[in-house]
Amino acid sequence: MLLKYFRWIFFFALFAQVTSCSTGSKLTQIQQAQKAFEEGKLTESLAIYEAMIASEEASGTVSERSHYEQAAEVSDALGLSDKAESYYKLAIYHKTASPEVYQKLAKLYRKQGNISKESGVLEPLEQLYPESTAAKEERLRLFQIYIETSQWQKAVALWPPTAQSEKNEGELNAYFKAKQSLDHHDELDEIAEKMLLINPENHDALAWKAKAYYDNAETRYQQEIAAYEQNKTRKQYAKMLKGLDTSTADFKKALPIFESLYNSTKDKRYALYIANIYARFGDAGKAEKYRNLIQ
Numbered sequence: 001m002l003l004k005y006f007r008w009i010f011f012f013a014l015f016a017q018v019t020s021c022s023t024g025s026k027l028t029q030i031q032q033a034q035k036a037f038e039e040g041k042l043t044e045s046l047a048i049y050e051a052m053i054a055s056e057e058a059s060g061t062v063s064e065r066s067h068y069e070q071a072a073e074v075s076d077a078l079g080l081s082d083k084a085e086s087y088y089k090l091a092i093y094h095k096t097a098s099p100e101v102y103q104k105l106a107k108l109y110r111k112q113g114n115i116s117k118e119s120g121v122l123e124p125l126e127q128l129y130p131e132s133t134a135a136k137e138e139r140l141r142l143f144q145i146y147i148e149t150s151q152w153q154k155a156v157a158l159w160p161p162t163a164q165s166e167k168n169e170g171e172l173n174a175y176f177k178a179k180q181s182l183d184h185h186d187e188l189d190e191i192a193e194k195m196l197l198i199n200p201e202n203h204d205a206l207a208w209k210a211k212a213y214y215d216n217a218e219t220r221y222q223q224e225i226a227a228y229e230q231n232k233t234r235k236q237y238a239k240m241l242k243g244l245d246t247s248t249a250d251f252k253k254a255l256p257i258f259e260s261l262y263n264s265t266k267d268k269r270y271a272l273y274i275a276n277i278y279a280r281f282g283d284a285g286k287a288e289k290y291r292n293l294i295q
Contacts, residue, residue: 029048029051029052030052030067032048033045033048033049033052033067033070033074036048037073037074037077042074042077042078043078045074046071046074046075046078049067049070049071049074050071052067053066053067053068053071062094062096066090066091066094066096068087068088068090068091068094068096068097069087069088069091069096069097069098069100069101071083071087072084072085072086072087072088072091072101072104072105073104075087076104076108081108081111081112084108085105085108088101088104088105088108089105092105098134099125099128099129099132099133099134099135100134102121102122102124102125102128102129102134103125103134103137103138105121106118106121106122106125106138106141109121110141115145115148115149118141118145119142119145119146119149122138122141122142122145123142125138126138126139126142126158136162139158139161139162140161140162140165140171142158142161143155143158143159143161143171143174144174146158146178147174147177147178150181152178152181152182153182155174155175155178156175156178156179156182156184159175159178160175166194167198168198169195169198169199169202172191172194172195172198173195173202173204175191176188176191176192176195176204176205176208177204179191188208189208189212191205192204192205192208192209193205196209203261203264203265206257206260206261207257207261207270209257210254210257210258210261210273211254211273213250213251213253213254213257214250214251214254214258214273214276214277216247216250217247217248217249217250217251217254217280218247218276218280220243220244220246220247220250221244221247221280223243224239224240224243224244224247225240227239227240227243228240247280248280248281251277251280251281254273254277255274255277258270258273258274258277259274262274268293268294271290271291271293271294272290272291272294274286274290275287275288275289275290275291275293275294278290
């Protein structure tokens with residue numbers, strides 16, 4: 001209790017020195033702090049704000065008004081990150097924080113590379129003030145954090161984070177990845193097409209498209225062979241040949257895409273697809289060639 005009393009005396013004395021024993025109104029004190037800040041007198045500005053904070057804490061008026069946010073800004077400008085963090089958090093705790101407080105504290109954590117604390121501030125910003133300018137400015141960053149930390153459901157729920165995201169290849173790629181991870185396959189064709197419109201060489205979209213052609217072709221192939229094995233009639237044979245033509249058409253669509261992907265990445269998974277397609281074409285030589293690449 002005694003220490004707290006001396007703390008108030010210290011701040012009042014410091015405040016009196018800064019303001020040259022001025023007995024002006026609270027508005028005048030705020031103006032003095034702002035003026036000092038604008039003139040680059042950061043230490044003086046912080047001293048005024050801290051004196052006002054000490055006065056508010058002493059009189060119990062913190063819940064009605066607060067200068068935590070301003071003190072935090074000046075502290076940040078002085079490079080006093082710990083003090084800035086403390087004041088921002090006090091503004092949030094006392095529910096006097098504007099949306100910008102959350103944004104500024106998030107930026108402070110971002111500079112520190114603390115992604116956990118950063119998301120812990122951006123999430124309430126999004127939840128409490130979704131229509132604020134601060135929330136809109138930080139929405140993409142929150143989306144990126146969700147992707148980076150594999151929080152796929154939250155990432156999908158936040159899509160699109162900006163009005164331009166649907167036309168941004170990198171952001172579409174991230175959304176595509178989230179949808180894949182959640183097994184939302186029904187929407188992946190549409191997203192892949194958007195990615196290819198932006199960049200016809202988009203790797204993820206091409207791989208998805210080639211696999212879709214391959215899966216359709218292989219499924220049809222197996223169905224037609226199985227149907228004929230169960231009913232070996234001329235009619236069923238003719239139906240099988242027609243079905244295999246459809247299967248072959250899809251294999252032919254998949255093949256050049258897989259070959260391009262393999263040539264650019266040397267990924268053995270693509271070599272396996274290519275080997276299987278050539279096997280379906282009855283080209284044993286090329287099938288063996290690509291199987292050897294898998295070893």
